[in-house]
Amino acid sequence: MERVDLMPPPADDDSAHGDDPATAGLADAYAAVPLLNCLLREVARPVRRDGEHRVYHLPGGDRLLRVRGARRPAAPEVRTGDAWHRLDHAGLVALVADELRRRTGLSNHELPAEMLDSRDAVAALLAARARTAPPADPYRRSEQSLLTGHTHHPAPKARGGGPAAGWLPYAPEAYAAFPVTLLGVREDTVVEEGDTSALDALGTAPPGYRLLPAHPWQLHLAGAELAAAFADGRLVHLGTAAPGSWPTAAVRTLYAPGHDVFLKFSLDVRITNDIRRLWRHDLLALRRTDAAVCAAFETFDGPPAWLGDRGYRTAGFAFEALAVLVRDGFAGRLLPGATPLLAAGLAEGFEGSPLERTADPEGWWTAYLACAVPPVLWAFARHGVVLEAHLQNTLVAVDALGVPVQALYRDAEGVKLLPDVSREAGWERLVYCLVVNHLTEIAAALAERHAGFDPWPAVRRELSRHDVPEIPALLASPTLPAKTNLLLRWTGADGADARYLPLPSPLAGT
Incomplete structure (x- = not known):
């Protein structure tokens, strides 16, 4: 290629x-x-x-x-x-x-x-x-490498039209790192669900208040909405915490390495298809969705495959604007000695990427597929859980030689459960996210760097290993479902209202 x-x-x-x-x-x-x-x-x-x-x-x-x-x-x-x-x-x-x-x-x-x-x-x-x-850390470098970003979106790097000075200090693509802002929210106004104890480890709130971290850009965007709460004492500023926190590829999610925790915030900015706000309906569904994924992977015969969304905390008077979601860090989940890397970073390329330096593309790719495919198919076939297994929700951990040894998925907000969606719709979404958005891009990046290498026989072999009723038809189909982000945005469709067109399947020609 x-x-x-x-x-x-x-x-x-x-x-x-x-x-x-x-x-x-x-x-x-x-x-x-x-x-x-x-x-x-x-x-x-x-x-x-x-x-x-x-x-x-x-x-x-x-x-x-x-x-x-x-x-x-x-x-x-x-x-x-x-x-x-x-x-x-x-x-x-x-x-x-x-x-x-x-x-x-x-x-x-x-x-x-x-x-x-x-x-x-x-x-x-x-x-x-x-x-x-x-950044020197390869994991951070992979998360902050995406100058192109979503490979099939008309405006993947749009930041709401504001001047760059307003958002550039918080941009992962500019290698940003900054402390989170700490607020105190009056105790009688706190709304929370799940395990939010990691937030209390960030600092100390005064009597009658609870700690609530905030993204600095979030506070700037929501300033008018929050002015009255600061004026009457429902909110107070408590300084900053978690120095060295840095934004992942998702922009609004920060990793605090000193506390080994991910914090996901609301941002009233359209990034790709959606306004990146933590919507009330998604937060209220969070515990059920995350619990379903955790239950699925408790029975999975393999290394841990999920970074759970433990819970959220916010203020009742600004439920969405101040919401913060707590996501698992790596302790107890990442295999010893392994280095996590963002799959989207592997597809786009970054200095030191093991995809670019491997001398054995067939062996590397076979190992990658053995990590990335089984958890997704297990969750769907055994538990009716549809992971949003696209490039930005997938971390692939590699050993000291750069060989993939584990895949970790994230983001309960994008997970769908059967029968909330039909099995047919769930399978179509799974195939788009895993095969079209994810595996196709990694396969193409690998083939670019190794002339004559055909990645698709290995994909076919890996899919064939799994007892999922839909797989024979997938392998025989001449097409795959491709999301139409350009037409969705042009026609003003809801960002979650995925529509697909048939794309020629590389599996069919293998």
Whole structure:
């Protein structure tokens, strides 16, 4: 498979964006990748290979588009008259918007603005990285490596349209680390469920109050909503705690290594498809969902595979705005001597990634599949639990040689339970998250680095080992379900309202 480097276009393209010329073209290139992936998957139709280019037909405007590369499409050009014309990122956004208006009959002013915001965020992140050394800890480096991010989303790095100075200090992609803010919330207003004792270890609250950590960006965004509570004493500032806490790839979830705990906060910012607020209905369902996953993995014959969401604490007068969720750390869960790595980081690439340095792609991939696939299929087939096993919810731990030895999944908010959803819908979601979003990306990244290596026979063998009634049909199907993030966002569908289109299955050709 060919590999296309994200090289900036000529410098004369840079002036349109007002960025540092050294980063502007590279920001265009990074931001174009996921947007092009969406356009080519959901709208365009392949026409032919033309040397180093792939040519596609855009049916809405009856135009031809060509790109270099496959997994990371680059250098988009549109055919006008008898010549190809290069598109910068702003031109690509305009082309996509016009194509979608023609295709759907709908206008959407919000999404193009998010696409431009996502590209400008990448430029800010590139500039920040140039001033900051990457973290030494390989786990943190994997979580904070995602400059491209979601490979099939039109605006994966959008940060709500605000100035970069407001969010950049808290951006994982800029290698941020900062202490959490500590609040005291009046005891008679506290709402909590589950085990929240880890919060009390962060500091000491004055009499009549309970500790409530907060994300600094969260407090800034919710300032007007909380002003009255600070004024009348329902909330008090208690300083900071957990120095050295850092944001994971999810942006609103911090890892506090000194306390070995993850803290997930509300942020009133749209990141990918959703406003990242801890919604009341999700919090109220949390204990049931997390308990179901824990029960499933208590019977799993393998290493621990779940980082549980223990409980939440908030204030009744600002239930969603101040909510904080407590997630398990690694103690007692991570195999001794193993190093956890974010699967999304493995797919995107980071310095020291074992995927990039392995000399035995077949052995590495077989070990990876043996870790990542069984827990997901066990939970579904034996317990009716549908894990959201996509790249950002999967940690793969490796041994001292970089060989995968364990997979750990996270995020009860994304878990679905049967029969709350039908078995058919649950299986479709599982296949999308595990196979299309997750395994396909890792497989492609591995194949890019090892010419001639075919990762799909090993996937077929691993799936065939499991007694799940749906697997024979999956292996025989010519297609896989692919989520349509571009069309979902353009048509204003709810972020949780997944819709799929058929994608040619690499399993069928194995």
